Amino acid sequence: xxxxxxxxxxxxxxxxxxxxxxxxxxxxxxxxxxxxxEIINRPIRKVPTLxxxxxxxxxxxxxxxxxxxxxxxxxxxxxxIINFSASSSSVKKGETLLDTVRNxxxxxxxxxxxxxxxxxxxxxxxxxxxxxxxNAGDGTHEHPTQGLLDAYSIREKLGSVKDxxxxxxxxxxxxxxxxxxxxxxxxLGAEVTVCGPPTLIPKFIDSLGVSxxxxxxxTLQWCDVxxxxxxxxxxxxxxxxxxxxxYTMLFGINREILDSLDKEVIIMHPGPxxxxxxxxxxxxxxxxxxxxxxxxxxxxxxxxVLYLLAGRIGYSDANAQPS
Amino acid sequence: MDTLLVRSARIxxxxxxxxxxxxxxxxxxxxxxxxxxxxxxxxxKEYESDNLHVSPGWFDMQVHFCxxxxxxxxxxxxxxxxxxxxxxxxxxxxxxxxxxxHNKSGIEYVVNKARGAPVDVFPVGAITxxxxxxxINEMYDMHRSGAIAFSDDKNPVQDAGVLIRALxxxxxxxxxxxxxxxxxxxxxxxxxxxxxxxxFLGLRATPPLSEExxxxxxxxxxxxxxxxxxxxxxxxxxxxxxIAAARKTGIGLSAGIAAHQIALDETHLTSFSTDLKxxxxxxxxxxxxxxxxxxxxxxxxxxxxxxxxEDTESKxxxxxxxxxxxxxxxxxxxxCTTFLGGTLSVTxxxxxxxxxxxxxxxxxxxxxSEGKKANCTFFDPARKWTFKTTDIRSKSRNTPFINREFxxxxxxxxxxxxFRRGGE
Numbered sequence: 001x002x003x004x005x006x007x008x009x010x011x012x013x014x015x016x017x018x019x020x021x022x023x024x025x026x027x028x029x030x031x032x033x034x035x036x037x038e039i040i041n042r043p044i045r046k047v048p049t050l051x052x053x054x055x056x057x058x059x060x061x062x063x064x065x066x067x068x069x070x071x072x073x074x075x076x077x078x079x080x081i082i083n084f085s086a087s088s089s090s091v092k093k094g095e096t097l098l099d100t101v102r103n104x105x106x107x108x109x110x111x112x113x114x115x116x117x118x119x120x121x122x123x124x125x126x127x128x129x130x131x132x133x134x135n136a137g138d139g140t141h142e143h144p145t146q147g148l149l150d151a152y153s154i155r156e157k158l159g160s161v162k163d164x165x166x167x168x169x170x171x172x173x174x175x176x177x178x179x180x181x182x183x184x185x186x187x188l189g190a191e192v193t194v195c196g197p198p199t200l201i202p203k204f205i206d207s208l209g210v211s212x213x214x215x216x217x218x219t220l221q222w223c224d225v226x227x228x229x230x231x232x233x234x235x236x237x238x239x240x241x242x243x244x245x246x247y248t249m250l251f252g253i254n255r256e257i258l259d260s261l262d263k264e265v266i267i268m269h270p271g272p273x274x275x276x277x278x279x280x281x282x283x284x285x286x287x288x289x290x291x292x293x294x295x296x297x298x299x300x301x302x303x304x305v306l307y308l309l310a311g312r313i314g315y316s317d318a319n320a321q322p323s
Numbered sequence: 324m325d326t327l328l329v330r331s332a333r334i335x336x337x338x339x340x341x342x343x344x345x346x347x348x349x350x351x352x353x354x355x356x357x358x359x360x361x362x363x364x365x366x367x368k369e370y371e372s373d374n375l376h377v378s379p380g381w382f383d384m385q386v387h388f389c390x391x392x393x394x395x396x397x398x399x400x401x402x403x404x405x406x407x408x409x410x411x412x413x414x415x416x417x418x419x420x421x422x423x424x425h426n427k428s429g430i431e432y433v434v435n436k437a438r439g440a441p442v443d444v445f446p447v448g449a450i451t452x453x454x455x456x457x458x459i460n461e462m463y464d465m466h467r468s469g470a471i472a473f474s475d476d477k478n479p480v481q482d483a484g485v486l487i488r489a490l491x492x493x494x495x496x497x498x499x500x501x502x503x504x505x506x507x508x509x510x511x512x513x514x515x516x517x518x519x520x521x522x523f524l525g526l527r528a529t530p531p532l533s534e535e536x537x538x539x540x541x542x543x544x545x546x547x548x549x550x551x552x553x554x555x556x557x558x559x560x561x562x563x564x565x566i567a568a569a570r571k572t573g574i575g576l577s578a579g580i581a582a583h584q585i586a587l588d589e590t591h592l593t594s595f596s597t598d599l600k601x602x603x604x605x606x607x608x609x610x611x612x613x614x615x616x617x618x619x620x621x622x623x624x625x626x627x628x629x630x631x632x633e634d635t636e637s638k639x640x641x642x643x644x645x646x647x648x649x650x651x652x653x654x655x656x657x658x659c660t661t662f663l664g665g666t667l668s669v670t671x672x673x674x675x676x677x678x679x680x681x682x683x684x685x686x687x688x689x690x691x692s693e694g695k696k697a698n699c700t701f702f703d704p705a706r707k708w709t710f711k712t713t714d715i716r717s718k719s720r721n722t723p724f725i726n727r728e729f730x731x732x733x734x735x736x737x738x739x740x741x742f743r744r745g746g747e
Contacts, residue, residue, distance in 0.1 A: 019523060097641055118641030119525045120595030139643065141525030179525055203530070207519040238511065 392421025410733025660731025
C-alpha cells in the first residue's frame with residue numbers, strides 16, 4: 001500500500017480559479033503534488049484513493065492534452081470516469097448548459113471537471129449543483145490547474161518562485177493561462193512582466209501587479225523564466241495583428257535571440273506549440289525548455305487538486321443550491 | 324371613473340400653488356375638484372396613508388414592453404401593470420420589438436392595445452428600417468399615429484451620414500431623437516466595463532470610450548443639423564463632461580441615466596451574475612460620483628428605468644451569451660430615494676422622473692391644481708420596505724434587487740379616471 005499524502009484542507013469547495021485560492025491553499029496543493037509525483041514514478045502508479053468517487057469530464061470545447069492529463073490523474077486515483085465531449089456546434093443545436101447541469105444532477109456524480117468557452121461557466125455550475133467543480137479552462141478567464149502546474153514547474157526547477165522574474169509572452173488578452181499564471185505567481189511572490197502586441201494586452205492589466213513591456217529582447221534579458229503562450233487565432237473575432245509572419249518577427253523566440261542574451265532563460269509553453277511561430281523548434285526542444293516537465297507535473301497537480309477537493313465532498317452540501 | 328378623497332397628502336409640485344403644503348385632494352370625474360383642509364364628501368372613496376405625498380404622475384422615458392414579438396418576456400398589459408406598481412402614469416416604450424416599431428401599423432398596435440389604461444403608453448418609433456441603421460423610416464406617418472420620439476434603441480445608428488439625414492428630416496416633425504451612444508466597432512460585443520473587474524473575470528470589455536466617442540459625435544451632428552437629441556442612458560463620467568460643455572453652447576441636448584447606474588458599480592459583477600449584465604455596462608464608483616453630481620447640477624435631466632425584461636432562458640445561462648438588461652419600473656423610485664438621498668431633494672427627484680421627461684417629449688406636464696386633469700402619483704419617500712418577488716408585476720424577474728431593502732416607496736396612482744393602489 002503506497003503512502004498517501006497527509007490530507008490538509010483547502011479553503012474552497014471548488015477549484016474555479018487561482019484567484020480564489022489563498023497562499024496556504026497553493027502550498028498545500030504543491031506539497032500534495034510532491035507526494036503524488038513520487039507515487040506516479042513508482043512501479044505501481046495507481047492508488048485507490050478515489051475508488052468510490054465518480055468524476056464527469058465535461059469538455060464543451062476542444063481539448064486534447066488537458067483532457068488526457070485530467071483523465072490520467074483520475075485513473076491514477078482509481079476514480080470512475082464519465083467523459084462528455086460536446087463540440088460547440090452540437091451545444092448550439094440543443095442542450096443548454098442548464099440542461100446539462102440537470103442531467104448531471106440526475107447522474108449523481110461527485111466531481112465535475114469542466115472546460116467551456118464562456119467565462120464563468122464553472123461558477124454557474126458550482127452555484128447550481130452539489131458536485132465539486134474543477135475549472136479546466138473557462139473561455140478567456142482562468143485555467144487554474146495550468147497556472148498551478150506552471151508555478152509548480154518553476155518551483156521544481158529553481159527551488160522556489162518567490163522573487164523570481166517571470167515573463168509571460170504572447171496573446172494576454174485572450175489567454176486564460178496568462179491570467180491564472182499571473183494570479184498564482186503574484187501570490188507566490190514572483191515578479192511578472194507581460195509582453196506582446198499592445199492590441200493583445202488588456203488596458204488595465206497593471207491592476208494585477210504586473211509590468212507591461214512590448215520589446216521581446218528587453219523582456220528576455222530581464223527574466224529568469226519565459227512562459228510563452230500559444231497564439232490563439234480561434235479566440236480572435238477581429239484582426240489584432242497584421243500577420244503571423246510579422247508576429248513571429250516581433251515576438252517569436254528563436255535560438256538567435258536567446259544566444260544574444262548574456263544569461264540562460266528557462267523556456268515554458270502550455271502547449272500545443274505553434275512551431276516556428278511563437279517558438280522555433282530548436283528552442284522548444286533545447287535543454288533550456290521545461291515544456292515536457294510541465295506535462296508530467298500537470299498530472300501530479302491535477303491528482304492533488306482532485307484528491308484535496310474529494311476531501312471536501314459532503315463538507316458544505318448544505319450551502320449548495322440545487323436549481 | 325373613480326371618485327377619490329385623498330386625506331392629508333403633502334403636495335410635491337413646483338407648478339402648483341400648494342407646493343410643499345399638506346392638504347386633502349378631492350378627485351371627481353378624473354379631474355382635481357378641490358384642494359383644501361378637511362374636505363367633506365360622503366360619496367367619495369377615501370384614501371389615506373402614513374407620510375403620504377402626492378406629485379404629478381411619474382413618467383419613465385425608456386422602457387421595453389417587448390410586444391409584439393417577445394410577449395413571453397413582457398407584453399403591453401403586463402408592462403402597464405409593472406409601470407402602475409412602480410408609480411408611473413406614463414411611459415415611452417422603445418421600438419426594439421419583433422418586428423420593430425418602424426411603421427404606422429406598429430405604432431398603432433401599441434396605442435390601441437394601451438387605450439383606456441391608467442398608464443399612458445407612448446411608443447417611440449424606430450429611426451431606421453428594422454433598426455438596421457441604413458434607411459430612415461416614415462417618421463411623419465408614425466408621428467401622426469402616436470410616435471412621440473424616434474430611436475434605434477440599443478442598435479444605435481453607426482453611420483454618421485444616415486444619422487445626419489434623420490436629424491435633418493425629423494425637423495419637419497419637431498420630435499427629439501433618443502440616442503443610445505455606443506460605437507459598436509469599439510465595444511465589439513463587450514460584456515462588461517473595461518476596467519479592473521474585466522481583467523479579473525476575463526470577460527470581453529466595453530471601454531467607456533465607445534460611449535464617449537459617440538456622445539461627442541452625436542453632439543457635433545445635432546449641432547450641424549440644428550435638431551434636438553436626448554441621450555437616454557449615459558454611464559461614463561467623461562460623457563458628462565462632454566454634455567456639460569455642449570449644453571453651454573445652447574444646442575438642443577438633454578440627457579438621462581438608468582437608475583441602476585447610480586446604485587451598482589462594476590465591482591458587483593465578481594460573481595458572474597447575469598442579472599447585472601446591462602448595456603451600457605455598470606461602470607466605476609468614480610463614474611457614479613460624477614453622475615450624481617451631474618444630476619444635482621441638472622446636466623442630467625432624467626432618470627429612467629431602462630426596463631428590459633428578459634425570460635429565464637435568456638438570463639440563466641453563461642454570462643457571455645446571456646441577454647443584457649434589468650427590469651426597472653418597479654424599483655426606479657426606490658433606487659432614487661435610497662441612493663440619491665443626499666444628492667437630490669424629493670422635489671428634484673420628481674423633476675427627473677415626472678416633469679423633465681414630459682418636457683423633452685413635448686407632453687403636457689400634469690399639475691396638482693384645482694380644475695386640472697388628475698394625473699398623479701402617491702408615495703412615501705421615507706418608507707422602509709423590502710422588494711420581494713411577490714411584488715413583481717412584470718412577466719420577467721431579471722432584477723438584482725430582489726430582497727433588497729429600500730427607503731421610499733410608490734403607493735398608488737390616479738390617471739385617466741382610474742385609481743390604482745400598489746402593495747402597501
